Structure formats: structure tokens, C-alpha cells
Amino acid sequence: MTTLEAATDAARDNLIALESEAVHIFREVAGEFDRPVILFSGGKDSTLLLHLAIKAFWPAPVPFPLLHVDTGHNFEEVIDFRDRVVEKYGLRLVVAHVQDWIDDGRLVERPDGTRNPLQTQPLLDTIAEHKFDAVFGGGRRDEERARAKERIFSLRNAFGQWDPRRQRPELWNLYNGRHRPGEHVRVFPLSNWTEADVWNYIAREGVDLPSIYYAHKRKVYRRDGMWLTEGPWGGPREGEKVEELTVRYRTVGDGSCTGAVESTASTVEDVIAEVQASRLTERGATRADDRLSEAAMEDRKREGYF
Template sequence: RVFSLRDEFGAWDPRRQRPELWSLYNGRHAVGEHVRVFPLSNWTELDVWQYIEREHIELPEIYYAHRREVFKRDGMWLTAGQWGGPKDSERAETRLVRYRTVGDMSCTGAVDSHADTIEAVITEIAASRLTERGATRADDKMSEAAMEDRKREGYF
């Protein structure tokens, strides 16, 4: 059976989602209530990359630093696309950047990076004081509820 936090009309209701604290999981739920399970939800970005290294998982090149044309907005390097591009006060430039999360480019920012191997990514993350979300989630810069709004609109 597939569990969902969407109502009968497909709308996501964030109030019905329980916290994703896997080690504190409470298996009780009310009739008609749905449960979404993410067993790795308490893993950090560093945990994920260390697992990738330990298990010798090959990744596509997109996860590593490349020269890309980007523009700066709200402290993040964004890539232009059909969703928009630099405003008159912003200029595009080619920089060596890496995406700390690979998602929709309309809401994902890049960071300056030379990390082109798993080992280099791990070293970079271990030294960073910025979280992946704090550094690269454009939605988080727009409003506190931007991601929830996307979910409600059917983005996920």
C-alpha cells in the first residue's frame, strides 16, 4: 500500500505529516491518516557522501564542480533557464561551482567549489559551516513556507 499526505483531491496537507524523526517513530495513526517514511531522514549531507565513498557508488558528473554560467541573487549562484534569469542589476558570469543538492534548477543554487571527486566533496562539506539547505535552497530565501506551497500545488 502507498501512503500519502494528500487529500482526496490530491492536495498536500502539511499539518497531517508527522515529524520525520526515524529513531522516535510512533507507529500509531488515526483512521484515514497517512504516514510517509524516510528511513534516512536523520542523515546529514556528510553522512550521505561518506556512504557513497564507503560503498564505491559511482555518480554522474553533475554532482561535481564544473564551470557554469551563473548569476548571483540573494547570496546564491543561480543558473538561467526558462524559469528566469538575471535581472538588470545582476550579471551572469562563468564560475567553478557545484550543486550541493541536485533538484529543480528553478529553486536550487550552486556554491563556489573545486570539488571534482568524492574525496574532495567530503573535505569541502566537512569544512563548511553552511548547511546544504542554507546555502542552496532558493525557496527558503523567498518565504518560510515556499517548499510547503510547492507541495500543496502538486510540485512533488
């Protein structure tokens, strides 16, 4: 066996183990909770999450609805993709529009126009309104240092807050989903996946993704070292020059703070090669919201962020 073949075998075994673990987690939640929901934005991690949920319950339909917190600054391609997926699988989608919270004064627009931090309140309000008791997220521990400390079943108090010092020990594959009324549990089936695992699995399973994950021509402008898209929100401001470049997105979030990367990777295989060669993490390359401080993610998580 050549080194390359051995490496390919190793990667495949690893994906099988990760898939089996995620499927186990979905079924555990279905068995123990009354009202689970999957956070679904149309991004690659949540699309993968849904793909695994479909496999976990096949040939029965997925027994939970989807929830999207829509900042109003989303990429059109992603929203179209989201709606196509929902229709294709006959799923139920709950959308919480951040704009509604701004319109009635529950939230105030930030001076910098970024809406990512504004998602927390609509998320928690919607969880409370629908009495969701388990909320699946696509978070991965390799994304960020604070996320590396997250449990697969993560208890949130009645205010939706995460307290890293009061996490339950997580032993074997036995998950403790007990919670009091008003509390809920965030569940992260992709905890042990890396960005490379996600892309290798997407390739293996032929998972369909929004087109903006692949190279395309786009009008962008430079801000804080990132290529941001021209759009009705945000920019460009005066003095920021718009250029047309061939780019793709490594992560997809709020359009006002998610940067594109220059790339000619137009297929999933190209993307895998690019990810392997990259010297930047996906969040470091593309997310202004994580650059606010050394502990930006930890602070947002404590407040109840995804």
C-alpha cells in the same frame, strides 16, 4: 588506535546502523502497503533512497515504481541521469510534468518564475490518480527545523496535508502505517541521516551521481547572494552579469532557484572534505525557496509538499 582511526571506525558503525534502519523501513512498507512509490528526481538523496531500496529487496527487483514531479526547469544532466538509472535497473517511472498543469490552467505560473512551490498540486493529483498509499521521500531531519519534527511514517490527510499537532507517536521500530481511503503516508527512510552521512555512504558504496554534484565550469549569474545557472528559464535579467566559474551543486532542485557553490571538489572525497569544512547548511547555501520566511518549509509541508 589513533584518534583518526577511532573516528573512522565510529563513522563506519554509524553508517551500518543507518543503512540497517532504512532497509527495515523499506521492507516494512513493502509488507504493509498496497501501492508504494519512491519519489525520484535524480538528486543525491533520492538516488541514495533508490540504492537502499535495491539493497532492501536484493536479489529481487524493487517492488515499487518511481515518481518524478518535473518542474520543467531541471538540469539536463540530472534528467539524463534519471533516465539512465531507470533503464539500468528496469524500473517503472511515472513523470508528472508541472507544465501540463500550467497548460490546462490547473496551475498559474508565479510572477517570480519559481516552480518549486508549484510541485505540490501535481504531486497530490498524481498520488490520487495512481492511488499511491505510501510515498517514499528523501527528506532528512537535519535539513530544516520543521523537518526535524517529522515522523518516519507521516500520515497525510485526503488533501495531502501535514498536521504537526496530530502526528502519531513513533515508538521503538514499530511503525503504524494505518490510513483511511484517500489518505496516504509519506515515508522518510533517511530521516536520521545528516548531509555528512549521505556523502560518506555514497563514498563507501560507490554510488553514482549526476555530474553537477562535482566541480565543473558553468555560466552563472548572481542573484540574492546565490549563483544561479544561465538557462532558458529565469535569468539572467537585465543588469545581472554572467560569469564562467568552477562550481558544483550541493542540492539539486528547480534550476530557477537552486544555487551553485564555488568549488573545486571534483571527487567524492573532495566533497566530503568540503562539507566538513562548510559553515553553511546545504539548504541555506543553495535554496532560495527556504528563504521566503522563517517558516517557509513548514508552510509548504502543511500544504502537502515533499
